[in-house]
Amino acid sequence: MIDRRLFVRGLSAAVATASTLVTESALAQQSKADAEAAKQIARTTENSPFRIGIIGPGSRGNELVRSFLRVPGVKIVAAADVYPARFAQLNEACGYEVPTHADYRALLDRKDLDAVVVATPLGLHAQHVLPALESGHHVYGEKTMAYTIDDAAKIVKATTAHKRIFQVGHQYRYSPWIRAAVARVQQGEIGDVTHILAYWNRNNNWRRSVPDPSLERLINWRLYNQWSLGLLAELGSHHMDIANWVFGSTPTAALASGSICYYHDGRETDDNVQAILSYSGGRRFIFTSMTDNAKMGDQLWLYGTKGSLNLTLQDATFFYEPQRITKTPPAKDAKGVTTSASYNPAGEMPYRGPGKPVQVTTAEDPTTAATRAFVYCVRTGTRPIADEHVGFGSALAVVQSNQARLKKQEVEVPAAI
Numbered sequence: 001m002i003d004r005r006l007f008v009r010g011l012s013a014a015v016a017t018a019s020t021l022v023t024e025s026a027l028a029q030q031s032k033a034d035a036e037a038a039k040q041i042a043r044t045t046e047n048s049p050f051r052i053g054i055i056g057p058g059s060r061g062n063e064l065v066r067s068f069l070r071v072p073g074v075k076i077v078a079a080a081d082v083y084p085a086r087f088a089q090l091n092e093a094c095g096y097e098v099p100t101h102a103d104y105r106a107l108l109d110r111k112d113l114d115a116v117v118v119a120t121p122l123g124l125h126a127q128h129v130l131p132a133l134e135s136g137h138h139v140y141g142e143k144t145m146a147y148t149i150d151d152a153a154k155i156v157k158a159t160t161a162h163k164r165i166f167q168v169g170h171q172y173r174y175s176p177w178i179r180a181a182v183a184r185v186q187q188g189e190i191g192d193v194t195h196i197l198a199y200w201n202r203n204n205n206w207r208r209s210v211p212d213p214s215l216e217r218l219i220n221w222r223l224y225n226q227w228s229l230g231l232l233a234e235l236g237s238h239h240m241d242i243a244n245w246v247f248g249s250t251p252t253a254a255l256a257s258g259s260i261c262y263y264h265d266g267r268e269t270d271d272n273v274q275a276i277l278s279y280s281g282g283r284r285f286i287f288t289s290m291t292d293n294a295k296m297g298d299q300l301w302l303y304g305t306k307g308s309l310n311l312t313l314q315d316a317t318f319f320y321e322p323q324r325i326t327k328t329p330p331a332k333d334a335k336g337v338t339t340s341a342s343y344n345p346a347g348e349m350p351y352r353g354p355g356k357p358v359q360v361t362t363a364e365d366p367t368t369a370a371t372r373a374f375v376y377c378v379r380t381g382t383r384p385i386a387d388e389h390v391g392f393g394s395a396l397a398v399v400q401s402n403q404a405r406l407k408k409q410e411v412e413v414p415a416a417i
């Protein structure tokens with residue numbers, strides 16, 4: 001049985017990754033002695049060969065390959081894809097010709113792999129991750145971990161049963177400024193965090209050009225329900241993962257809505273969505289995504305009783321509430337109007353002052369940090385920060401939000417599966 005407590009245990013198992021990450025305060029959960037031991041192992045293994053096979057070297061797969069190749073010792077030794085046109089780009093990224101397979105099962109049969117990367121469309125994740133784990137491979141699997149809760153639970157169980165390392169593509173867990181900022185939030189810097197408001201807005205139709213109409217669903221899979229859970233999964237999963245991390249558990253209920261507002265082009269998935277996730281104690285996470293105006297970009301606001309935190313892909317900034325407290329209004333204003341708690345003659349203007357940016361010793365790209373950490377974890381048998389429980393938690397939030405969107409009503413998120 002997978003339950004919220006197990007999920008929380010997975011979260012608290014965060015441990016050292018490698019070199020620069022070890023210096024970040026978010027890894028303070030680990031004792032100094034553990035950190036020294038981890039560094040020692042990293043030093044002794046860091047140049048040994050590490051052979052990766054990738055299933056689905058598409059857009060994200062190639063980005064992952066480029067990141068993995070920066071880790072000393074890594075070589076991409078095999079790839080599997082149903083669309084051979086992808087292999088040229090992979091060879092270019094690697095600088096050599098990678099042996100390829102049309103069927104992922106042939107890749108899994110290879111005996112020369114230290115790990116497998118799965119970067120296929122969401123609806124296929126479990127189909128590729130489960131046999132990879134079952135055939136004894138460690139797996140870096142892209143987010144959202146699975147298309148259904150059952151499949152996500154199967155991945156958790158298979159990781160344990162086969163004693164493998166599984167890391168999910170929630171690389172923001174490895175972002176130095178987000179880790180440092182969340183650690184400060186967890187130490188109480190902005191009081192009790194009661195709300196998280198997350199935007200991921202773009203001005204882009206999400207379409208890719210298709211050389212042949214028969215390839216439409218393979219290439220534009222995000223626009224069709226068969227393999228996609230739309231914006232909730234593709235963008236929202238990252239923010240839901242951060243909400244789970246900050247709130248320390250999975251949500252208890254989900255509400256969501258969406259529509260096709262602008263891109264009436266035959267797509268099935270919504271071009272805008274809004275979701276509200278409830279967490280224990282009445283805490284809320286609100287996600288909104290639109291694809292025809294990019295003003296707000298990709299950012300989260302954590303609102304606490306003593307301050308706020310803004311997180312972006314490049315930085316983290318704290319704002320403190322005490323600066324905003326206005327004097328209690330007089331009982332009557334200058335025009336003789338009686339004032340009350342609901343009327344403040346000074347107005348309730350947004351705070352426009354400067355924030356306090358989070359300083360970190362390294363601003364390493366999150367994907368680079370995550371891939372390096374994965375290699376370290378496999379080499380040393382260390383549990384990843386973004387492990388199968390982290391993946392399960394965000395998949396649960398995504399799938400239940402999507403259920404709420406489809407049912408047009410609030411759905412409870414099960415406490416145990």
Ligand SMILES: NC(=O)c1ccc[n+]([C@@H]2O[C@H](COP(=O)([O-])OP(=O)(O)OC[C@H]3O[C@@H](n4cnc5c(N)ncnc54)[C@H](O)[C@@H]3O)[C@@H](O)[C@H]2O)c1
Nearest residue numbers: 056057058059060061081082083086119120122142143169
């Ligand atoms: N972590 C992140 O920030 C991040 C960013 C982008 C995408 N992603 C995730 O990565 C995954 C892939 O997204 P993408 O944009 O790279 O998609 P993509 O379409 O560019 O790549 C998917 C690849 O899988 C291949 N594929 C499809 N069916 C297959 C099958 N049956 N067997 C083998 N290969 C098959 C496709 O041909 C393609 O090469 C998605 O789950 C997405 O959510 C994660």
